Amino acid sequence: MFKLATKAIEVANKHRVDFGDIRIVEERNQSLAVKSGEISSLVDETTLGYGIRVLYQGAWGFASGREMTERAVAETALKAIAIAKASRLLMHGKVRLAPEPAYQDFWQTPFLKDPFAVPVQAKLDMLFALDKVLRADKRIKVSESEMVFMREHQWHMTTEGSRIEQVLLNTGGCVTATAVQNGESQLRGYPCSHGGQTLGGGWEIIEAMDLPAHADRVREEAIALLKAPVCPAGVKDLIISGNQMALQIHESVGHASELDRVLGYEESYAGSSFATTEKLGKFRYGSPIVNLVADATLPGGLATAGYDDDAVKAQRWHIVKDGILSGYMTNREFCGRIGMERSWGSCRADGYSNIPITRICNLSLMPGKSSTEELIAGIKDGVMMENNTSWSIDQKRLNFQFGCEIGWEIKNGKKGRMIKNPRYQGITPEFWGSCDAIAGPQEWRLWGVANCGKGQPGQRAMMCHGSSPARFRKVKVGVHG
Amino acid sequence: MKNIETVLKKIFRLAGRVQCEVMAERRDSALTRFADNVISQNVASSALNFSVRLLDGGRSAKLAFNQTDDASLKRAVSAGLEVLKRQKKDPDLLPLAKPRALPAGKNLYDRATAELAPAFRAEKAAELARACRKAGQVSCGTVDNGASELVIANSLGLFARYRSTSVTHSVTVTDRDGSGWAEQTSHDVKDIDFARLNETARAKAAASRKPRDSKPGKYTVVLEPQAAADLLTYVNAYSFGGQFYNEGRSFVCGRLGKRVLSPLLTLEDDYLGAAPGMPFDFEGQPRARVTLVENGVLKNIVHDRKTAKKAKTVSTGHALPQPSYFGPLALNLSVKPGKGSLEDLVKGTERGILVTQFHYTNLLKAQTMEMTGMTRNGTFMIEDGKISYPIKNMRFTQSMVEAFANIEAVGSEAELLAGWGSISCPPMRLAGFNFSSATKF
Numbered sequence A: 001m002f003k004l005a006t007k008a009i010e011v012a013n014k015h016r017v018d019f020g021d022i023r024i025v026e027e028r029n030q031s032l033a034v035k036s037g038e039i040s041s042l043v044d045e046t047t048l049g050y051g052i053r054v055l056y057q058g059a060w061g062f063a064s065g066r067e068m069t070e071r072a073v074a075e076t077a078l079k080a081i082a083i084a085k086a087s088r089l090l091m092h093g094k095v096r097l098a099p100e101p102a103y104q105d106f107w108q109t110p111f112l113k114d115p116f117a118v119p120v121q122a123k124l125d126m127l128f129a130l131d132k133v134l135r136a137d138k139r140i141k142v143s144e145s146e147m148v149f150m151r152e153h154q155w156h157m158t159t160e161g162s163r164i165e166q167v168l169l170n171t172g173g174c175v176t177a178t179a180v181q182n183g184e185s186q187l188r189g190y191p192c193s194h195g196g197q198t199l200g201g202g203w204e205i206i207e208a209m210d211l212p213a214h215a216d217r218v219r220e221e222a223i224a225l226l227k228a229p230v231c232p233a234g235v236k237d238l239i240i241s242g243n244q245m246a247l248q249i250h251e252s253v254g255h256a257s258e259l260d261r262v263l264g265y266e267e268s269y270a271g272s273s274f275a276t277t278e279k280l281g282k283f284r285y286g287s288p289i290v291n292l293v294a295d296a297t298l299p300g301g302l303a304t305a306g307y308d309d310d311a312v313k314a315q316r317w318h319i320v321k322d323g324i325l326s327g328y329m330t331n332r333e334f335c336g337r338i339g340m341e342r343s344w345g346s347c348r349a350d351g352y353s354n355i356p357i358t359r360i361c362n363l364s365l366m367p368g369k370s371s372t373e374e375l376i377a378g379i380k381d382g383v384m385m386e387n388n389t390s391w392s393i394d395q396k397r398l399n400f401q402f403g404c405e406i407g408w409e410i411k412n413g414k415k416g417r418m419i420k421n422p423r424y425q426g427i428t429p430e431f432w433g434s435c436d437a438i439a440g441p442q443e444w445r446l447w448g449v450a451n452c453g454k455g456q457p458g459q460r461a462m463m464c465h466g467s468s469p470a471r472f473r474k475v476k477v478g479v480h481g
Numbered sequence B: 001m002k003n004i005e006t007v008l009k010k011i012f013r014l015a016g017r018v019q020c021e022v023m024a025e026r027r028d029s030a031l032t033r034f035a036d037n038v039i040s041q042n043v044a045s046s047a048l049n050f051s052v053r054l055l056d057g058g059r060s061a062k063l064a065f066n067q068t069d070d071a072s073l074k075r076a077v078s079a080g081l082e083v084l085k086r087q088k089k090d091p092d093l094l095p096l097a098k099p100r101a102l103p104a105g106k107n108l109y110d111r112a113t114a115e116l117a118p119a120f121r122a123e124k125a126a127e128l129a130r131a132c133r134k135a136g137q138v139s140c141g142t143v144d145n146g147a148s149e150l151v152i153a154n155s156l157g158l159f160a161r162y163r164s165t166s167v168t169h170s171v172t173v174t175d176r177d178g179s180g181w182a183e184q185t186s187h188d189v190k191d192i193d194f195a196r197l198n199e200t201a202r203a204k205a206a207a208s209r210k211p212r213d214s215k216p217g218k219y220t221v222v223l224e225p226q227a228a229a230d231l232l233t234y235v236n237a238y239s240f241g242g243q244f245y246n247e248g249r250s251f252v253c254g255r256l257g258k259r260v261l262s263p264l265l266t267l268e269d270d271y272l273g274a275a276p277g278m279p280f281d282f283e284g285q286p287r288a289r290v291t292l293v294e295n296g297v298l299k300n301i302v303h304d305r306k307t308a309k310k311a312k313t314v315s316t317g318h319a320l321p322q323p324s325y326f327g328p329l330a331l332n333l334s335v336k337p338g339k340g341s342l343e344d345l346v347k348g349t350e351r352g353i354l355v356t357q358f359h360y361t362n363l364l365k366a367q368t369m370e371m372t373g374m375t376r377n378g379t380f381m382i383e384d385g386k387i388s389y390p391i392k393n394m395r396f397t398q399s400m401v402e403a404f405a406n407i408e409a410v411g412s413e414a415e416l417l418a419g420w421g422s423i424s425c426p427p428m429r430l431a432g433f434n435f436s437s438a439t440k441f
Helices: A002-014 A070-087 A120-134 A204-209 A215-227 A244-257 A372-377 A428-433 B002-015 B070-085 B118-135 B194-207 B225-239 B242-246 B305-310 B342-347 B400-405
Strands: A019-035 A038-056 A059-065 A104-108 A140-158 A163-181 A184-190 A197-200 A234-241 A292-295 A316-321 A363-365 A381-393 A399-411 A414-419 A423-427 A435-438 A445-454 A459-467 A470-477 B019-035 B038-056 B059-065 B138-154 B159-175 B178-186 B217-223 B267-269 B290-294 B332-335 B351-365 B370-383 B386-390 B394-399 B407-410 B415-419 B421-425 B428-438
Touching (some): A002 A140, A019 A120, A070 B019, A120 A163, A163 A215, A215 A414, A381 B351, A399 B428, B002 B019, B002 B038, B118 B159, B178 B194, B178 B351, B178 B370, B351 B428
Antiparallel strands (some): A019 A140, A038 A059, A140 A163, A163 A184, A381 A399, A399 A414, A435 A470
16 A cells, blocks of 8 residues: 555655645444344445645645545645645645654554454344343333444555554444333433444453443333433532543533634634633643543553554643643644644544544543542532433533433432433533542543544544543533423 | 446346345535635545445345445455345345336536636635735635535336535634624535625624623524524424334324424425425435425424335335434425515514524434524624624523424525535524523623
């Protein structure tokens, strides 16, 4: 593949571009799902193509193609250069990329068992068995068991001399049950719903989830939620657990810290950010116990790789340190705007046909010293919520509302009855500022977000957020229309 | 096209006696994105993707690929056939659709639109940026164009083909603490009124400067077409599809024939109507014109072959690519216009809020279509029939069944908007719309 890639670099160099790169990407995605006794997905998808990016006299151009011939690659490179020439019509100054050494390297997601080598029928047998357990009660009207396996093989070559080959492997799965009765429906999932839990690795991730051990509980809790009281409305203390912490981190810190958004480059679509650059190093984002760390080297992370799509080596850095805004998600184009001489390396593209853009890296809330029992014991009147069902946040990432699958009342330090439709609202810095306890490393888990949308044309990216359950004081809960 | 047909023949030959359905999509698209009054991204992509469904005696497998040389095709189809052999039978699996006569549909292909040059898109971005710079405003947005060709064919002889073009100019302008937005989409670049869109977004950004706080609570709202469409596309997706209906998860369940929504609301799906589109669905079945809501009465839901069989009826031609997680979906929606302009709707409002568009809307509860989301890019207080001042953005938490039962007026001027498919939607005035909190800008 590097022989083919060389053609694009030759064309770019011949036209004296400031910078050029080609990413040849081969993807294989297999998704299997059984829904209410029927196969709802059994797809094996393979795509191969390349995206060529050029910076010509300080302006960007990008074109992609799927014809794997030297002639087609050269034509696509010329197309990218023509587009860059058009971009020169509207520019303030020349785009300059932060320097990065050239690398010749190979990197691969560590895994124990190749999921594509596990027979499809064995996977289907497992999903059908799970589905049978989920549907064991007539009140379950929709049951879903899913698995997904994704492998991305990249060959990345730049005019600076980088020649990087990477093989990224991700695996996911879940079971969900929806109980319906008397005009009411309730969803419960394990490990979570919305496509389930996805992590970097192989078939061993499915084995570790142990989906069969949880299917009975998922079914029974979905049914129990039908008759549970609605989450009471009011200002109460809140414990967030399960993948809801991942969504909270993702929406209110992850997107807010993407430097392209902060600088207004995402304004026309997903919006901008309140976490503007003059706040760096000064702004109190959360309480002093809040530490949020971006980490492209995190084992099992969906954004874990040797290098990002700017050919920058993987790094680990703080976004929030001791409650203070301390960093951003960066690419090589924008990091200079905050005085950085080197990008932190969080620039990625979706497949071969999209231009790399600034994305959220793996971003985790560092564990505290408490336990969930201690978090509960410290609450007089509160609610505990688990696993996300709905999410919404304004375009500057301040006002948010989240809905969860399940909740429990907490009264006088004790976990009480189950409640349904638990929701909460907040304003980002006030909310993180109210965090007064975080459970310890023994409860810390990594959660995958496999469907993060951004950009125009729209791109999907994947990342993980690690967290332990955490406690927040005086939160508006039980918001209903 | 010739290339697609050649590949189809090879796939059918490789599949042998096994039933085979192929969806082929060629898409050439380009997008110029601008922000901070400069071009920030300028991209083009060219793709040709095939997805193949193999069916044999109750067994099925689906594969997708984009490499069409003989070796790649053989490898892909052979792997699919291998999966098929080792699979258990699914008694509910439908056989492939038989060929049916298909209408031609509207011509939505324009060669000039397909071939817009990067220089054209750059110049359109520059026109706006120049005006914004002069006025101390900042422009952001996109100019994009593309052409696509879709072929659905199967080994029973079904062959359906459709091609179309698209062009969209989307403008967001910020003016210090104000922001405005405008967008137009069409299949023909001659329809796009670049100057009007630029002026609308710029004027709204200027008018929304220095927004004031307002208290959460129930308000009359005047929804501009995009705001109304943001909500109605959700109502359509989660309520009027056969799968949600069959599963008992739609508010329409048990209420067909009943007046549940406002008598002022009529909503239909028609590929020949105000939001035109492909005349067949992703099973190659002809789309029927379906009235979903007529004067507030819930009339029909849409089906694919699978949900139709379960509901003991026939497909309305609204299948998504099979197998579909989501079930059937109406993609060519139009709301019947009423009387009066947007200004007239404002004039008839004693006290209320004008919403340009909503942001990050999401469904909370399907049975009542309770939703949440934020206002964006121009939110104004209306007092005594006039826009009195801009306000900071608000979050709504509201049942859409209740909201669209409370329509006070529907405007006459519908706009064609992109959604899940497309929707033609006029402005509306709704009473008692619940805003649950406010934000800080």
